[in-house]
Amino acid sequence: MAEKNKDKEKGNGGGPPTVKLRIQTPRGEWNMTNPSDAAKRPVYPISTKIEQVIADTRAVFGFVEDDNQYKLFHGTDPLEPQRPLASYHFVDGTLLILSVQGGNAYQHVEPAVSLEAIQSELMEAAAYAASIGVELDHKDLTPENLVFKMRFFNRTGESFFARFDCTEYPLLPPFIEFTDESGGSVGQKNMYPSCFHASPCVCMRYSRKAYQEHGGPHGEWRMIDWHLATSGGGPIGTLGMIISDLHAKILECPGRMQ
Amino acid sequence: MQSKKVYITDVLWERSRRLLNSFAAVGSEATEGIVYWFGFETADVGIVTTLLVPDATASWGCISTSAEANAEVLMSVVGTPLVLIGQAHSHPGSDVSHSPIDDRQTFPRFEGAISVVVPHFARNVVGLQECGVHRFVDGAYKNVPPRENEDHLVVLLGEHNFRKQSKSKSQ
Numbered sequence: 169m170a171e172k173n174k175d176k177e178k179g180n181g182g183g184p185p186t187v188k189l190r191i192q193t194p195r196g197e198w199n200m201t202n203p204s205d206a207a208k209r210p211v212y213p214i215s216t217k218i219e220q221v222i223a224d225t226r227a228v229f230g231f232v233e234d235d236n237q238y239k240l241f242h243g244t245d246p247l248e249p250q251r252p253l254a255s256y257h258f259v260d261g262t263l264l265i266l267s268v269q270g271g272n273a274y275q276h277v278e279p280a281v282s283l284e285a286i287q288s289e290l291m292e293a294a295a296y297a298a299s300i301g302v303e304l305d306h307k308d309l310t311p312e313n314l315v316f317k318m319r320f321f322n323r324t325g326e327s328f329f330a331r332f333d334c335t336e337y338p339l340l341p342p343f344i345e346f347t348d349e350s351g352g353s354v355g356q357k358n359m360y361p362s363c364f365h366a367s368p369c370v371c372m373r374y375s376r377k378a379y380q381e382h383g384g385p386h387g388e389w390r391m392i393d394w395h396l397a398t399s400g401g402g403p404i405g406t407l408g409m410i411i412s413d414l415h416a417k418i419l420e421c422p423g424r425m426q
Numbered sequence: 427m428q429s430k431k432v433y434i435t436d437v438l439w440e441r442s443r444r445l446l447n448s449f450a451a452v453g454s455e456a457t458e459g460i461v462y463w464f465g466f467e468t469a470d471v472g473i474v475t476t477l478l479v480p481d482a483t484a485s486w487g488c489i490s491t492s493a494e495a496n497a498e499v500l501m502s503v504v505g506t507p508l509v510l511i512g513q514a515h516s517h518p519g520s521d522v523s524h525s526p527i528d529d530r531q532t533f534p535r536f537e538g539a540i541s542v543v544v545p546h547f548a549r550n551v552v553g554l555q556e557c558g559v560h561r562f563v564d565g566a567y568k569n570v571p572p573r574e575n576e577d578h579l580v581v582l583l584g585e586h587n588f589r590k591q592s593k594s595k596s597q
Binding site: 193230241246267270387388396 | 482490493513526527529531534
């Protein structure tokens with residue numbers, strides 16, 4: 169077989185040298201007979217790049233990529249997408265594996281991506297905030313400092329100063345803390361409106377501090393689900409909606425947490 | 427939402443739950459778990475026969491499987507007629523929705539794939555109605571309304587002993 173393949177690599181059979189592969193996928197093996205209705209078979213000129221084989225295999229089985237990136241393996245060795253088949257010296261009948269990562273592990277969000285999302289959402293939120301008399305301060309937003317501040321009022325006109333740390337936004341919700349006017353006394357109870365959880369935290373899915381892994385009371389929520397509705401209300405999935413919800417709650421709040 | 431109905435026996439359903447719960451029992455911190463469902467498909471139905479647990483990295487609120495870990499799973503079915511039908515994974519609480527990340531990163535990503543979410547780290551015996559059922563339709567995962575769960579996934583009798591208890595001849 170190896171000798172025969174050497175001949176093929178030299179092109180002795182006429183035409184460009186080719187190799188017949190077998191490719192195991194999650195949905196079965198792609199080979200010269202399976203799937204029976206495949207529009208294409210895994211016979212490739214050896215100059216073909218690995219990325220083309222991946223694309224063809226995905227097309228045959230209808231695999232959707234989204235955030236995942238399909239890879240080919242030979243045994244346990246991953247193959248480089250830009251390398252040609254020839255560089256691996258595969259013989260006819262070589263078995264490759266098409267695989268892809270899975271699961272739901274959140275990945276790091278680049279600060280520049282977070283900043284763009286925050287600025288975009290705050291453009292809309294700013295007009296709303298102005299219309300309800302809430303002050304928004306986002307002049308210090310940078311990729312290194314994904315923080316903006318807001319001043320809310322309750323029904324007696326008392327001021328409450330909130331700090332939104334949006335690191336990893338919009339994948340993860342903002343970390344909301346109440347502070348004094350200068351930005352100090354972060355997270356102290358007497359900085360919070362009395363309507364919130366006594367831990368203290370804003371006890372909503374959109375508040376990172378509400379989650380158990382950040383010391384909050386909610387062990388049954390997952391942060392990556394922060395956009396979802398709860399039994400107590402509909403979904404809140406943007407900074408504008410968060411500001412609106414906080415405004416409504418604080419407005420009805422009689423005073424400060426003790 | 428039209429997709430092939432998937433069948434699994436009650437034995438494999440319960441075994442899936444135990445495998446998911448085995449993640450929660452490892453170490454001091456409970457984590458999400460995952461199990462892949464492989465089996466046979468006809469033109470009309472999918473039948474789960476085989477449960478394969480990838481070498482996943484799990485934590486309290488998430489779970490991930492590398493392409494290498496999934497390739498290891500696929501190596502084990504080479505030369506068989508088994509195909510991936512779907513997966514089950516567990517969530518910490520009662521919420522059995524798919525997150526946007528679940529939607530975009532779940533390993534089975536082809537038309538008709540089924541993804542079942544089991545609540546409370548699969549600690550307790552659960553019925554299908556308590557689970558979230560999601561189908562990959564028209565290029566994306568879609569949530570199945572709970573009242574339609576059995577249109578998509580049917581738990582079959584897998585084992586039952588009909589032997590009647592009777593007096594032995596010697597008595």
